[in-house]
Amino acid sequence: RVFTRLPLVKMIYSSIKDLIGAFVGDKKGFNMPVLVSISPESKIHVIGFVTKKNLENIGLSDMVAVYLPQSYNFAGNLIIVPKEQIRPLDVDSSDLMAFIVSGGITSR
Template sequence: MKNSAFNKILSYFFRGILFVAPIAFTIMVFQAVFVWLDGLLPFNIPGLGVIILITGIVGIGYLASTYFMKPFIELFDQFINKIPLLSLIYNSIKDLIGAFVGEKRKFNKPVMVQFDTLGKILKPGFITQDDLEKLKLPGHCSVYLPHSYNFSGNILIVSNDLIKPWEINGTTAMKFIVSGGVTGMDEM
């Protein structure tokens, strides 16, 4: 009898942890970002740092999208590309962010890569290049396979006959993959 009550209490405890931990962690991260941003200002008005940051990013985005700024952006990119280590970091971050947002999104072609001859083992991913003939790999494509619960993944060169289209949108596919197959099922 006591063991049964203890197991129920333990079960409730773990359910509580599943509910409270993500909320608490999210609040802690946002609070740390708010405090850090507000600490950058010489005066103490809570939340002003975040408002300034968001306003600044929107303003820079607006300016960057104007015809007038395009030559300056290209000039800046050319300057960065002349500095070896800096260009590697800058372009990698720019490409990664551009893959998720902007006009040139890359993770919009979800696919399943077949890993066995019977087609019973599939790995979800995203086509990043449809045709690799310029790399002397005709009939192949590059597929990015994100890792679950991580900001990393693998790029595979795959024969086109091992690729099966996955008929869902890219955002839903990414949620499904990154969550380890837990999130995104309602949207499919």
């Protein structure tokens, strides 16, 4: 644990630890799947997971944090969108993540 005293190493370590915990820990972070409207005028949507509902600590009280996983990759993008632009999806989070990561090929 000596390496966690280094600021950069600590940041990377805690980020990876939090990401793993989001899938398997008590504080699962990918349990609220949503459909995000890219813009109010657009009919284009993306599938993601709300990771934080309250962003008051960064001055964005009317916004939510949504993680957008990428297909065939263990990467993704975090976007901040108005709460009105998301619609909760009534699907199992694990099934939806498998669907996204497989590029839409896997369906359980």
